[in-house]
Amino acid sequence: MLYIEEPKVLISGNDFYAFPRIDQNKKRIAWIEWSHPNMPWDKSELWVGYFAESGDLTKRVCIAGGNRLLIESPSEPKWSPKGELFFVTDRGSGFWNIYKWVEQTNEIVPVYSLDAEFTRPLWVFGISSYDFLGNSDHIVFSYRQQGKSHLGVLDCDSGSISLLDIPFSDLSDVVAADDYFYIEGASASIPRSIAKVTLNESKTKVVNFSIAWSSSPDLVQYRPFFSTPELVEFPTSKSGQKAYAYFYPPSNPNFQGLPDEKPPLLVKTHGGPTAETRAILDLSVQYWTSRGWAYVDVNYGGSTGYGREYRERLLNKWGIVDVDDCCGCARFLVESGKVDGQRLCITGRSAGGYTTLASLAFRDTFKAGASLYGVGDLTLLRAETHKFESHYMDNLVGNERAYYERSPINFVNQFTCPVILFQGLEDKVVPPDQARKIYSALKEKGLPVALVEYEGEQHGFRKAENIKFTLEQQMLFFARLVGKFEVADDITPIKIENFD
Missing domain, CATH: 2.120.10.30 (TolB, C-terminal domain)
Structure with missing residues (x-):
């Protein structure tokens, strides 16, 4: 025994x-x-x-x-x-x-x-x-x-x-x-x-x-298509302060852009938000750059990898510093002559989805956005989170007034551009009602909007077919509404309210 x-x-x-x-x-x-x-x-x-x-x-x-x-x-x-x-x-x-x-x-x-x-x-x-x-x-x-x-x-x-x-x-x-x-x-x-x-x-x-x-031993055959990231240092809204991002120019050995045309830009906002985006091979990035898009992955203030001072820029300022830095990075790339200022889009997942929604609600930098299970209601997120993060939000947001004023779901009337939302129906972190409320409000307002809901998906998509569908529909949504061009792939479009 x-x-x-x-x-x-x-x-x-x-x-x-x-x-x-x-x-x-x-x-x-x-x-x-x-x-x-x-x-x-x-x-x-x-x-x-x-x-x-x-x-x-x-x-x-x-x-x-x-x-x-x-x-x-x-x-x-x-x-x-x-x-x-x-x-x-x-x-x-x-x-x-x-x-x-x-x-x-x-x-x-x-x-x-x-x-x-x-x-x-x-x-x-x-x-x-x-x-x-x-x-x-x-x-x-x-x-x-x-x-x-x-x-x-x-x-x-x-x-x-x-x-x-x-x-x-x-x-x-x-x-x-x-x-x-x-x-x-x-x-x-x-x-x-x-x-x-x-x-x-x-x-x-x-x-x-x-x-x-x-993780992907057969990728060497596609190396000629890979866009090499450039570390970008750009000024923030605070005088003398800098922030960082990785810029991926369009790259495809079989095609060249027109000499008088600058590429559209997709800004990626990482999750966490106490995390760091890194310049590693990511096929979801190369998907865009191989099809004519420029792509920038922003390490906004509050990101890790740059020391405590940089990390603590976001304390009491989530929804402000991150938003300012993502908008500022896009403008910097426009002013540098790298991208088309009339075709700026933004995307993010979870906490990055929050920064995306906040950028669309509280700024007018971007022409369209995609939120993947993004946080729309900060108060609800705090109420339903687990023990480890139960005080994390208070450190990042601050008082009750800030919770309300920085929640995009309370200011859907301020959205001015097309939005596509992707949501798992079993998500316990960001309940589906948040995406549905934003979708209904934008539809009623007359803005082009689409909502994709996945059965069996939680906070973060796991099924390969859903990951692929999400990537393709973002590309098609932006191409139809902002890029004004035909996509190279055979993708069946979903219905866009107030557009189709």
């Missing part, structure tokens, strides 16, 4: 816990904790506990995050082969850098300081932005700086850094062994993949790089 002991509660009392990490001798455990109203990237604490023979924790020490005068959000604690505790935090500079805890003196010392991000926001468990190479004193790490990932090896004894050159320009999780490691990555021409990287004896150079797994 198999006897299983009941689990023992080691720590309790806070709202959230993450990254429980036990040292090699099983004498200490490190963890991250935080409480409402904070999200883990706002303010968190790193603790270490000491095990008694019984397995209980007899002593606890707050390593980072406990000083009320020092705002930081530690993450990713890991014990080295020597039993030293390393972690990532954004104290002081506002950038997530690697630090080490000196147990004897209870001091925190920087391991490598750079105006770059060595981790990403804790939306999911299991993030691994750095790791130890076997039992050595070497750490392999990745970081984000100015829209690009970098890879390196740190010799903890000497403090020297060796940057590694691999085909990936975007990196995420890494798991290491003695002289090699596996890393998840991608680039503008390589789809999301996992690669094995082998190092030389001194662990300073790459001697072999091989793809162990690829």
